[in-house]
Amino acid sequence: MFFRMLTGALLRQRGRMAMIALTMALGASISTAMLNVMFDVGDKVNQELKSYGANLVVVPRGASILGDLYGAAEGDETPKPDKFLAEEELPRIKTIFWAFNIVDFAPYLDTKALIRGPGVTAEAPVAGTWFDKRFDAPTGESVETGIARMKSWWDVKGSWAEDGSPCCEASGMIGANLASKLGVGPGDKVFVSEKSEAPVTIKGVVNSGGAEDDWLFAPLWLVQGISGRQGLVSRIEASALTTPENDLARRAARDPNSLSRHEWDTWYCTAYISSIAYQIEEVISNSRAKPVLQVAESEGAILQKTQLLMLLLTALSMACASLAISNLVTASVMERSAEIGLIKAVGASLFEVSSLIITETMITALVGGAAGYFAGMGFAQLIGHTVFGSAIAARMVVIPLVALLVIAVAVAGSLPAIRLILSLRPAEVLHGR
Amino acid sequence: MNILELKDISMIYGQVRALSNVCLSVGQGEWLAIMGPSGSGKTTMMNIIGCMDKPSSGSVLLDGEELSKLTPSELTAIRRDKIGLIFQQFHLITYLTALENVMVAQYYHSMTDEKEALLALERVGLADRAKHLPSQLSGGEQQRVCIARALINYPRLILADEPTGNLDETNERIVLNILRGLHDAGTTIIVVTHDPEVAFEADRTVYLEHGRVADVVKKIEGTAAACASEAQDLVYAAKA
Secondary structure: OHHHHHHHHHHHOHHHHHHHHHHHHHHHHHHHHHHHHHHHHHHHHHHHHHHHOOOEEEEEOOOOHHHHOHHHHOOOOOOOOOOOEEHHHHHHHHHOOOHHHEEEEEEEEEEEEEEEOOOOEEEEEEEEEOOOEEEEOOOOOEEEEOHHHHOOOOEEEEOOOOOOOOOOOEEEEEEHHHHHHHOOOOOOEEEEEOOOEEEEEEEEEEEOOOHHHHOEEEEHHHHHHHHOOOOEEOEEEEEEOOEOOOHHHHHHHHOHHHOOHHHHHHHHOOOEHHHHHHHHHHHOOOEEEEEOHHHHHHHHHHHHHHHHHHHHHHHHHHHHHHHHHHHHHHHHHHHOHHHHHHHHHOOOOHHHHHHHHHHHHHHHHHHHHHHHHHHHHHHHHHHHHHHHOOOOOOOOOHHHHHHHHHHHHHHHHHHHHHHHHHHOOHHHHHHOO | OEEEEEEEEEEEEOOEEEEEEEEEEEEOOOEEEEEOOOOOOHHHHHHHHOOOOOOOEEEEEEOOEEOOOOOHHHHHHHHHHHEEEEOOOOOOOOOOOHHHHHHHHHHHHOOOOHHHHHHHHHHOOOHHHOOOOHHHOOHHHHHHHHHHHHHOOOOOEEEEEOOOOOOOHHHHHHHHHHHHHHHHOOOEEEEEOOOHHHHHHOOEEEEEEOOEEEEEEEEOOOOOOOEEEOHHHOOOOOOO
16 A cells, blocks of 8 residues: 555656656766766876876985985986985885875986987986886786876977887987987987997977976986996886875874874875885885975875865755755645645554655655766766866765765655654644644 | 543634533434534534544543543544544545545555455445546545545544535435444444534534534434424533
8 A cells, every 4th residue: 555655646746756856866966976086086186186296206225315306406416326226126116005006106217428419419417217117016917107107297399208128229208408409309319328328219309397308318228228227226206196194194204113003003004195105115125215295295185175075065966955855845745735634634653654755755866866876977977078088987886875865865855844744733734723 | 321522622722712611422323413603613623523633621532531631643543443534525645546545544544455445435335436536536426435434444433524515415415325324333423514404314413603512402203304402411611
C-alpha cells in the first residue's frame, strides 16, 4: 500500500516532483563538478604554478645554496661546484613516501666553459641537464621528467632539445643573450670546451627574462664528459605538491628531532615541503634538500584556497538546493493538506506520514541527483578544458560524497514540511475547524 | 450500556465558546443525530467525539476510556481502532482507486486485505467500480466509498458529518439505507446533519444552539413523522 501511495503521489505531482528533481540536479551537478575539480585541482594548479619555479633544491651537503639560484650566476660568480651528488641515485627520489607528490625534477651539472660559435668565442655558464628524460624508477614506475616539463613558461624560439646519447651529436638550448653574443640561432652548431670539446646543435633559443638568458643548456652526459665529472650532478631542482606549512612543519624544519613520536609521524606523513625535503635527504646520499619557501608556501596556499573555494561553492549550491526543495516540498504538503489530514484521521502516525513525504522527496532527489552527477561530470570537463586546458579525472569517491549530500539535502529540505505535518490538525483540514 | 459519555464539555476558541457545558450519553448501538444551525457547535462536538480535538474542559468517555487526558498519538490509536469517519466532502485520495482508498484505512489500522476491501465495497454496492479513480465516480458513489472506508476496520462508532449534504435525493436514499443497515447490525452511529430526513432515521436527535444542548427528541417507533420531546433526556447546560 505504501508503494501504491508513493507511486500515486509521485505520478500525480509530476510537475512539482520534476521541479524538485531539477533543483537537486542543479545542486548535485555543481557539487559533482566542484568536488571532481577539487580532487584533481592539485595536479592542475601545480601545472599552473610551475611558472613559480621549483620549490625544492637539492645540493650536496656542505655546498653553498647560493650556487643553486640563478641570481648567483651573474658576472664572474658562475658556479664552479666542488661537491657533487651521484646521478645514479636520482631515481630514488621517486621512492620516497611522497613520491607521487614529486611532480617533476631535473638534475644540473653547472660549469663554466668556452663556447665557440661561427665567428665568436665566449666563456659562459653551461648547465648539463635532462630535457625530457624517461627512466624506470626502482618501484617499476616509468618516469618522464626534465626541464622541458619544469620550465614550461620559457619562451623558446625553435624547439626543445633532446637528451640524446653519447653515440650521437648532442642538441642544446641557448639563452637569448648568449645566442645574440655568439650570433647563433636554432639549427646552428657551437662547440663547448672545458677539459675536452664537444659540438652542440642549438635547437632552441631561450628567453626567460632571467639568468637563463646567459646560459647554455646541454645534455647532462655531454657536460659530464667535457668537465670530466662522469656520473655527477651539482644540484637537483624538484617541483613538489605540498601542504601549506604550519607550526609543526616549521618546528620540524628547524629540528625534526625536537618532535615527539606522534608529532614526527604526523609531520612525516603530511606533504609539508620540509617533510618531503627530509625524505629526499634520506634517499640521496650526502645531500641537503632546501625548500624554496616562498614558492612552496605560495603554491600550498593557492592550492588550499582553491580547494576551499570549491568546497564553499559545493556547500553553497547544496544550501541553495536545500532551500528551494524545502519550499517545493512545503508547498506540496500544503496543497495536499486534506489528503494528509485524512491519512492522519484514519490512524496514520506522525512517523508514517512523515516517512511517506520524506520517501517521496528522497526518491525524487536521488533521481535528480543521479542526473546531476552526470551533468556535473560534463561541467567538470568544461572547467578542466576551459581553465586548465585538460580533462578532469572522474574520482569514484565523488559518487558516495554526492549521494550523501543529496540525501542530506533531501532530508534537510523536507524538515519544514515535516514540521508542517506535525502541526497539521485533521479537524482543521477536514472539517474546517 | 453507554459507548460515549460527554460530561460538562466546553470548548473555547479565543473569545468564542463553541461548546458550553454539554452533557450527553450515547448508548451502544444507538443512532444519534446532531442538528442545529451553523455555528451551534455541531462540528466541534464531532471533532471531540472523533478524537480530532480535545475539549477545553470536561471529560469524554469513549468505550469506557477517558479521552481528555490522552496524548495525540493515543488519540490517533483510539480513532484508528474504534471510530469510522464519514465526511461531507468524502475526502478520497484522488490518485488512488476506490479499492485502494478503502485499503488505506486497513493499511494504517493493521494490514491490507484486498478481498476484504472488495467485500466492503460490495456492501455499499460498488464492487464493479473498485478500480475506478474518485474522479470517475459520481458524488453518491464517492460517498459510498467513504462509507466503505469507514467500515473496513469494524469500528465501534461511526461518525458521519453531513453524509448526504452533497448528494441528490436518490443517492441520499442509498446512503441512508446503508447507514440503516449498519444500525440494524448493531453499529453505533452519530450523524451531524441539517437534513430532517436524515435526523428522522435516528433513534434520537440532539439539537444544539449556541454551543448548548437545546433539545433532545426521541423517535417513537411506529410513527412516521411525529417525534416527542423527552423532558427527561433534555440536558441543558444548566450551569451556564
